[in-house]
Amino acid sequence: MIHKYELNGYFIVLDVNSGAVHLVDRLIYELLDRLDENLSDNCPPDLLKEFSSRYSQKEILEAYEEIVALYRAGQLFSCDDYDKFANLMVESPVKAMCLHIAHDCNLRCQYCFAGTGEYMGHRQLMSFEVGKAAIDYLIHHSKNRHNLELDFFGGEPLMNFDVVKQVVEYARSQEKLHDKLFRFTITTNGVLLDDDKIDFINREMSNVVLSIDGRKEVNDRVRSRVDGRGCYESILPKFQKLVQARREGPFDQYYVRGTFTKYNKDFANDVLHLNDMGFDQISVEPVVADPSAPYALTEADLPEVFAEYERLAKIMVDRAGTDRDFNFFHFMLDLDQGPCAIKRLRGCGCGNEYVAVTPDGDVYPCHQFVGHEEWKMGNVFDLSIDPDRKKQFAHANVYGKEECRKCWAKFYCSGGCNANSMQYCGDILKPHKLSCEMEKKRLECAIMIQAAACDHK
Amino acid sequence: MKHVKTINTANLKESAVKGGCGECQASCQSACKTSCTVANQKCEHKGK
Numbered sequence: 001m002i003h004k005y006e007l008n009g010y011f012i013v014l015d016v017n018s019g020a021v022h023l024v025d026r027l028i029y030e031l032l033d034r035l036d037e038n039l040s041d042n043c044p045p046d047l048l049k050e051f052s053s054r055y056s057q058k059e060i061l062e063a064y065e066e067i068v069a070l071y072r073a074g075q076l077f078s079c080d081d082y083d084k085f086a087n088l089m090v091e092s093p094v095k096a097m098c099l100h101i102a103h104d105c106n107l108r109c110q111y112c113f114a115g116t117g118e119y120m121g122h123r124q125l126m127s128f129e130v131g132k133a134a135i136d137y138l139i140h141h142s143k144n145r146h147n148l149e150l151d152f153f154g155g156e157p158l159m160n161f162d163v164v165k166q167v168v169e170y171a172r173s174q175e176k177l178h179d180k181l182f183r184f185t186i187t188t189n190g191v192l193l194d195d196d197k198i199d200f201i202n203r204e205m206s207n208v209v210l211s212i213d214g215r216k217e218v219n220d221r222v223r224s225r226v227d228g229r230g231c232y233e234s235i236l237p238k239f240q241k242l243v244q245a246r247r248e249g250p251f252d253q254y255y256v257r258g259t260f261t262k263y264n265k266d267f268a269n270d271v272l273h274l275n276d277m278g279f280d281q282i283s284v285e286p287v288v289a290d291p292s293a294p295y296a297l298t299e300a301d302l303p304e305v306f307a308e309y310e311r312l313a314k315i316m317v318d319r320a321g322t323d324r325d326f327n328f329f330h331f332m333l334d335l336d337q338g339p340c341a342i343k344r345l346r347g348c349g350c351g352n353e354y355v356a357v358t359p360d361g362d363v364y365p366c367h368q369f370v371g372h373e374e375w376k377m378g379n380v381f382d383l384s385i386d387p388d389r390k391k392q393f394a395h396a397n398v399y400g401k402e403e404c405r406k407c408w409a410k411f412y413c414s415g416g417c418n419a420n421s422m423q424y425c426g427d428i429l430k431p432h433k434l435s436c437e438m439e440k441k442r443l444e445c446a447i448m449i450q451a452a453a454c455d456h457k
Numbered sequence: 458m459k460h461v462k463t464i465n466t467a468n469l470k471e472s473a474v475k476g477g478c479g480e481c482q483a484s485c486q487s488a489c490k491t492s493c494t495v496a497n498q499k500c501e502h503k504g505k
């Protein structure tokens with residue numbers, strides 16, 4: 001399988017199964033329309049005839065030879081022989097946990113998937129007892145895995161920061177005992193950030209996600225306080241301070257992340273605004289919402305969204321290597337040293353390698369399933385984990401999903417979000433089409449940026 | 458080659474042979490989350 005497209009003046013060909021990316025000229029690009037896996041060693045006469053009105057015979061034969069050479073090297077029309085790794089797509093130890101430290105929030109963002117922090121339950125903070133039991137649960141179910149991840153999530157985690165600190169301290173005290181390494185991450189809306197918290201976060205959290213949507217008017221329209229006022233003025237300086245201070249600390253990873261909606265389809269301007277405000281690690285992502293919501297993106301918005309992604313990608317190509325260079329999270333792509341194919345095919349790992357824990361200590365496949373009682377799969381106090389659910393999610397990998405198996409983006413997308421599939425298509429194995437379309441566009445842009453970098457060398 | 462420039466050397470198939478140890482970060486693909494989209498992650502396999 002190959003995927004070819006033209007973007008920003010480049011003809012790009014991705015050989016799906018090997019992961020090879022080729023920049024080609026127009027002749028090869030057009031020849032590939034006529035060729036497939038059943039390639040003959042010599043250029044078929046009718047092809048030669050068809051192209052000879054526009055290209056010289058020498059050129060056509062030369063181009064055809066290059067195609068055959070790539071094919072022989074396993075870099076074009078390479079076959080799909082991943083079936084033999086199916087035995088690796090089975091249940092695995094739990095290695096990552098999302099700890100819902102606070103089911104409460106001090107903002108009322110319109111698009112919040114967590115129902116402004118309540119998750120269809122009631123406002124509640126996690127106690128240290130639950131947090132501690134969750135750490136024990138993770139250690140127990142991680143078996144021989146060494147690296148463990150713990151994400152403090154909410155609601156708004158800073159509303160329960162004392163417990164965050166206690167849980168971190170407890171987890172650290174267990175590392176040597178069990179030969180584990182904990183990596184903590186936290187997501188915050190910034191309202192309660194102060195010097196103390198900034199200091200703790202920068203010292204202990206290997207990644208921190210700072211929620212802000214971009215320009216003031218964009219942010220404040222949807223990210224408002226309980227009384228309706230926006231939060232931009234309050235959070236921006238705190239985020240700037242955190243990021244500045246982080247440069248001195250042990251961890252460099254952070255990102256400011258925003259959501260774009262139907263209200264700001266010119267979201268590249270929000271990305272650029274965040275860069276102007278001093279951030280260089282930026283993520284702005286499409287809202288996923290019920291199509292009836294006024295801010296929801298729908299199929300009709302796709303052409304505009306695509307054009308905006310392309311505009312952003314071109315700006316990034318222009319800025320590459322200058323002091324106005326920045327990272328846009330969803331265009332980051334390592335074509336040479338990314339994760340192994342197994343990892344890529346396994347998918348997000350929810351309900352298998354990754355679980356979420358509520359303030360009551362209940363275990364769910366991931367944060368997006370929390371509150372949907374029927375998906376509950378265990379509890380941290382009795383160390384239970386539903387083996388059937390785990391198996392079901394282990395099989396929700398790329399090869400377990402009809403659409404994904406055939407999709408050219410499978411090694412980069414990993415089969416999308418099971419929770420979205422559940423919510424919008426009623427089945428964890430049926431991808432949410434709108435998200436797929438945007439994912440594929442982002443990927444085309446990301447590959448183009450790499451191609452441009454290579455072309456400029 | 459005159460008509461083609463291949464921009465990477467990696468081969469996904471080779472990565473599969475030694476891969477799958479599971480030591481790397483989890484990779485939530487969702488818009489609401491801290492973790493990564495899969496293709497920009499780092500491999501943490503020991504003997505590599």
Ligand code: SF4
Binds near residue numbers: 338475476500501
């Ligand atoms: S650490 Fe590397 S080899 Fe192991 S599963 Fe992750 S990407 Fe694959």
Ligand code: SF4
Binds near residue numbers: 407413414
């Ligand atoms: S883009 Fe959609 S169909 Fe393709 S791999 Fe991702 S979820 Fe599956």
Ligand code: SF4
Binds near residue numbers: 348350
């Ligand atoms: S199901 Fe979706 S939200 Fe949950 S971990 Fe997977 S990608 Fe993330």
